[in-house]
Amino acid sequence: MTGESSRVEARVARILRIGDAGTRIELRVPVSFVVPRAGQFVQIACGAGDAFRLRRPFSVCGWRGLPDGGEISILFSVVGEGSAWLDARKSGDRVDLIGPLGAPFRTVPGRIPILLGGGRGVAPMLHFADQIAEALPDGMLLYGARDAHAIFPTEGCPYPVYRSTLDGSIGQKGTVIGLLEQMLSRGGIRADSAALFGCGPTAMLEALSRLAVAAGIPVQVSLETVFGCGTGLCAGCAIPLRAKPGAPEDPFGRYAFACTDGPVFDGAMVDWEAVRE
């Protein structure tokens, strides 16, 4: 990871509240900031100075390169004090962040990328689509949300976007996993040529991974847990993994670190029972 991430004083370029869906913030970073890859995240110091607060992790949802640096964008919802602080920023404000961090999504040679975003989990998927669409133009994005109000705009997305909402107010009624199952069964997506990439609520990622494993489709998921440092120092961000079949027993390998080994994991390797507990 050395040299790949740095701490920068970013500036808020734009901040936009998108209905119930949350907030999109675009942050200007200097050239020292390495181009982030989809699935990577940044650690933001949410709160200036006096009070102690751990940094908060946010996935990068877009990148725009500029001659003297670039802009990263983040989609987020307010769930507590840290995200409320971020939501209160105004254009021009400073934001202290570290990044890009973590292991990104990786395309699977010979397979068509099927991206699945649940709720604000659509963020890294939009970034992934931007990053790979030129090389892999046949991909698509399946995007599930609670209802029409909770949908982030996906206009610029280079992939076709298929949507689902729980109440059917936009797109197909039901979950994004239901949508995927339907497309698999109707042949819109073929198990032998697809690779699945997901980000969203843990229950969705578990369902996605089980489905993928059952259907023999490669699957990568971006997982969240509570972070201490986000930089591989504290061992706080444990993700339980299954033992590799046939591999020697390795107690240390029971838990991987979401911040450095992840946040993107092979969905087949995650021990979902233990995650759920």
Place this chain on the structure above:
Amino acid sequence: MTGESSRVEARVARILRIGDAGTRIELRVPVSFVVPRAGQFVQIACGAGDAFRLRRPFSVCGWRGLPDGGEISILFSVVGEGSAWLDARKSGDRVDLIGPLGAPFRTVPGRIPILLGGGRGVAPMLHFADQIAEALPDGMLLYGARDAHAIFPTEGCPYPVYRSTLDGSIGQKGTVIGLLEQMLSRGGIRADSAALFGCGPTAMLEALSRLAVAAGIPVQVSLETVFGCGTGLCAGCAIPLRAKPGAPEDPFGRYAFACTDGPVFDGAMVDWEAVRE
């Protein structure tokens, strides 16, 4: 104290930075707020919400009654996080305060009030002048500051203002105590008809009290110490007092509470050696 103080959501009416001298903030309070008397203070919650911070005490420096409430003004300097927070307020912002609190200055029947303010200690003296000038028009204000830059404007003051600065850049060169001694020796102030009222650095108040006691002049001083509650609950704000001559021994009476017994004390009763330690 019951019924005399209340917690209110004040609004910043005006905030004004006065060079090196500090900041003047004017806060709109509702009718429930009792008219403050000079020497009283308010306890301000400097910092909104999340982080724990004890309230900070500030003397009232002025009062303007309005049909539906009033405005209190405060003069302050930034010395730490609490005062920095207050300094960052903008007009219209909310400020949670409790007041008015504490024992005010009290005029001495038959004696001409001589008010002495050192540095930002001038704040309650300006308020006191406003409050008593009509009834006692012969008073005066002696105001000492570090230099010309550190002087708060005193235009509206109903009393004549005599100034001193340590570097002589405005008024007489030296301390405000030097100025007082000079006026006493030249007869501008007469020991047999004056009462002294002071607020400022502890060393100044000690010198003032010693001088007053030696000259047989009544003296009241407003003292600062670290406050816990400001409302008489914690016993944190101890001011060491001399034993009353001839009174029965009273260990409890060794320390008075600056927030309820004070902040204004009889300068002759304070045990200055113990304060200084």
Place this chain on the structure above:
Amino acid sequence: MSRIDLSVEIGDLRLRNPVLCASGTFGYGIEQPAAAIRLGGIVTKTLTIEPRAGNPPPRIVETPSGMLNSIGLQNVGVERFIAEKLPDLRALGTAIVVSVGGRSVDDFDAAIARLDDAPGIDAYELNISCPNVKEGGIEFCQVPSAAASVISTVRRRTRRSLWAKLSPNVTSIGSLAETCAGAGADAITAINTYVGMAIDLEKRRPRLPGVTGGLSGPAIRPMALARVREVLRRVSIPVVAVGGIVTGRDALEFLLLGAKAVQVGTGHFLRPDQGTVVLDEMAAFLEREGVSSIGDWIGSLKED
């Protein structure tokens, strides 16, 4: 007013709600009558048989999410309390818990003997855990036998309820609680402050003249929770929880663990009526969650 039944019982003593003030953070209980009449009970500033001057200033230092105090039990003494404070306190109609301290077993015994003649006191809280008064050597709590001897001595003196207030500055607060229960305590109050200190770098001196003080406030809440849990696992007498409680949610955490009541301390310095804020927030939360009686909430934490 809440429709939820908030009343709790600490041994024989019924409180109309489980929110009390913590000793030393609400004066003698009469300084803020409007708040005091709504509390479940009032715990007074710790009283000693003789008046005490307390420690020299400064007595307070703010620290991250907390504060240090070194008041040194400044108080008017039992005699003046009975004459000057108790009548007003009784007039409030709130349950009265008188906190008692001392440097020796005899001090405690004498104070209780005198207080026992005064009517209207519902319980005594024995402050055997003050970190700021150490003339006698160390805190009583640091020597369990000393703690036990205070309790068993005053137990013989009074029929009123005895709450033992414990220090967290010990290896095992659970076994200390057991000792106190065995010696005749009717309830345990946990916890008093943690020993701490602060330094003035510019002056190269401790900020408190007595060097160390007691740490309180939100900073200590996670530790207080763990300490209260240790006590609850070891004794069956009621436990009154204190330590960093500033909001209704904070209070509900301790009740969920199994504490029968809570005390609000440093929170009162944010607002003199913070105890009532805690009470109102607590009731509103329970109402939202559909809990109709506080008894259903107390001790309902699910540990696997």
Place this chain on the structure above:
Amino acid sequence: MSRIDLSVEIGDLRLRNPVLCASGTFGYGIEQPAAAIRLGGIVTKTLTIEPRAGNPPPRIVETPSGMLNSIGLQNVGVERFIAEKLPDLRALGTAIVVSVGGRSVDDFDAAIARLDDAPGIDAYELNISCPNVKEGGIEFCQVPSAAASVISTVRRRTRRSLWAKLSPNVTSIGSLAETCAGAGADAITAINTYVGMAIDLEKRRPRLPGVTGGLSGPAIRPMALARVREVLRRVSIPVVAVGGIVTGRDALEFLLLGAKAVQVGTGHFLRPDQGTVVLDEMAAFLEREGVSSIGDWIGSLKED
């Protein structure tokens, strides 16, 4: 770079400056090489003779001005450490302190025996104070004789420097330090985390699967200061201070008390190079105050 002489000696070990990282908060010391090469020394994550899986997630809870952790000593084990981490660590040229833990005296002994064959280790820090690993019953520190037996056993095994890392969750950390010095420790590291817990009200469950965790961060600094002072008053071997140090000023407070060096722990989660921030702030302060050698500052607190 500073013109001030910042070097200190912990027994035989000379450090170029007194700022180290705290065990478990800076990985194995190789994750942030740019910061690591500037520190006075690196204390590794606690290693055990066998690799350990650690505790199930979540392992971290934020609290007022601090955090709880329940990592459970997840580590690669001594063998893999020597093979995979130590070479890179040695390449940094910073003093290396390997933290060692275990459930039994034999665990410690076996780990030290294996590590002693590996070159380039300057000292061992014996973690006898982890609140999150209790299979063996309780913390070693809670039973002074158990602590002593760990130290005296490994003392016979190695000639390298032994630092005993103490728990604050005891009645008298001073007498514990004395016991450890008597058993052969060359230095004392104080303090490890305070036992704490947090509750999820909505789920009515503890936030950590193991219920309790260790509290660290600025919240504990006032207590750490008082604990370090207790240790300093009881032993003459060097003391390395840790607990809530996040700024250069924080570090200077502990040095003023008499600690010979400090460790930055939770501070690293604010910035992975927080140790160097502490170092630079410290040097700038001393320069402003006209202190030319850190030795003149250490222990210069004026207590009346």
